[in-house]
Amino acid sequence: MKRFLTLIFVISLLSCSKDEELSIPKTIDPIPSADVPVQNFMWKAMNFWYFWQADVPDLADDRFQDAENYTEFLESEEEPGVFFDNKLLYIEDRFSFYNSDYRELTNSLAGISRSNGLEFGLVRKADSEEIFGYVRYIVPNSDASTKEIERGDLFTGVDGVTLNINNYIDLLFGENDTYVLNMADFANGNIIQNDREVSLTKEAALAENPVFISKSFEINGITIGYLMYNQFTNEYDTDLYEAIQGLKNLGITELIVDLRYNPGGSVNTTRVLASMIYDTNDDNIFLRKRYNDKIQDQLTETQLVVNFTDRVGSNTIDPLGLSKLYVLTTASSASASELLINSLEPYIDVIQIGDVTRGKNEFSTTLVDDRENSYLYTPTRVNKINSDNQWAIQPLLGRNENADGFFDYTDGLVPDIALKEDFGNLGILGDQNEPLLARAIQEITGATGKRSFTVENPIEIMTSSKMFSPFKDKMIDDTVYDHVITLD
Incomplete structure (x- = not known):
């Protein structure tokens, strides 16, 4: 590590x-x-x-x-x-x-967990206690990456037992190291179990690099960067730096940051990413902190403010200097993902595309x-x-406020362009025809064409695999303060 x-x-x-x-x-x-x-x-x-x-x-x-x-x-x-x-x-x-x-x-x-590498969402069937799962993505170099299972696949059972609201925790997130998924098809508006089975085994200390996809597109003379980032984990800050620097070297003028499955993480990593996107002027306020009165009354204004930064470890940030950012979100985008959006809002135009975020503005x-x-x-x-x-x-x-003092988004951040994921048409992550990415590209280029973004089978997420890791949807306060703590 x-x-x-x-x-x-x-x-x-x-x-x-x-x-x-x-x-x-x-x-x-x-x-x-x-x-x-x-x-x-x-x-x-x-x-x-x-x-x-x-x-x-x-x-x-x-x-x-x-x-x-x-x-x-x-x-x-x-x-x-x-x-x-x-x-x-x-x-x-x-x-x-x-x-x-x-x-x-x-x-x-630190991004290390006991996992089989299958990241999935769970949805409750309408007017039923039954649940089905859909695959979001596969963690590279995991057990799931060696099996015949991919994004968009559906499952309705585990070890021959149909998933419902009463048994899914024990079946999917219990102590069993190995389980067999009973797969399903989507046909004529219905989810129907088929005969296919996939056996998966959880492995200890599986590390997931959150920099999942970093690539660019040249469309209508515009160079667009795309970064799918799945957790604000500071162990991978150098990888994040190299991804952004690589996009900068390609000459991107627009950036899409995909946080749809990002549950949050390090406050400092969020600050680092914001600085790489916008500017490294450390006179600019990234956030203000609000603690309970017992702590708040002992701290000065300087100690309660976190500014932008010009460093990532030993590397000096060469910022993109963007005036506009496109961010893809779902109801699984939480805490540090929301912090990135909220803290950049006073400085640049943040265009949020997707679904309403989870709504977590407190740090721990x-x-x-x-x-x-x-x-x-x-x-x-x-x-x-x-x-x-x-x-x-x-x-x-405590809670984080942006430079304008805004913090009240406990009901989630509402997208500028609403577009839910469709479990009947999830698309391939990083492909310019994947619906959420395609909608962002359309907004950038202005090319509407004949494509429709109608969602036939909107995903109303109940929970996801990430919500059953110890990390869950946390925003971790790991910024440095210029004070000490003594014990009376």
Whole structure:
């Protein structure tokens, strides 16, 4: 692995004055005989970091008067996951989550997972509890890439059992390393199971390079760049840089960024991509952060602002300098994908084509039981994590606002040009006749021709394979701040 994704929040004390320190106040500890290390870690970390801390009565600073009272609360739920969900989360929080093993979580955030390489969407049949799946794409060098299965293929069952809303999680996302998909055909408006079967095996530590397609088209004298980017993973920032630089060297004057299956990821990688597309002037505001009042009141305006950048690792960015960007989206485009659109809006014309996005403007980070490091996961400190507690939580820390102060898109970003995917006509990704890409090309070139973009079988996505990885639809705060954290 090139390097771990982490929130870099703690730097040398020597670089900051006492006035710049961010302080975590001391809280009550449980009685020594209590066996609640996970619940204790969860409460203390959430009490300080959680964006909605003030809105959850059980997270109030004065909630507990003594160790006995606090211990009784921690012991109220034996299962840590239930404790986290039932006692610590704000009712409107759709995205905070936990994992019993921080290594599984951090690997996922680095683009590594246990997977067979099949990326698919799931759709509920009309007026039925049954579900069918459609293949979105295949991860290169995976088990699925060696099998006879491709984009657009449909399936209705697993191991001979028809998929429905009650069994699909166990069948597709359970502990079974191998399963057999029962394939289907689409004919006369109906999805009909056929006799074809495809056996797939999940493999550990499958790494997916999110730079899936990078190519250009010469159409009507216009050189158009196309980038399909499937996750904002900072381990692959160099690959992203090389893809954009390659398009620049080809002389593109227009760019289409395909984020239709991108669930989000690194804030810093999003900033890097925005800088490569638009400009590297670090006086321009990329985003402003809003934390809970406990943290917000301790930070200066400078510490709350993230500007554009001129660097990708050791590489200097030579920006495309575009004044217009075309972005392809679906309901699976989330968090950092939405951040890219929203943060560029004050500077350039962003033409969104496709479906309404998921609607996630909050950011998170990985917290582990390392109190001396203010619970922040840092790869070099894994030996400092409490040996009695390997759990990690990924709570929402705050929300991002663009340079104009806009952040209110919890219902999703609405496309300028609405066009849903059609499971009866998905097309080939990267082919200029694929419907969403073709519509973007039409908008760029102005050549309408006789093509119709009528959607006969619109996909109303229920969920997707990416939503069952530990990564899910997260926006990870890994930008660098010029302050430190101390413990009172």
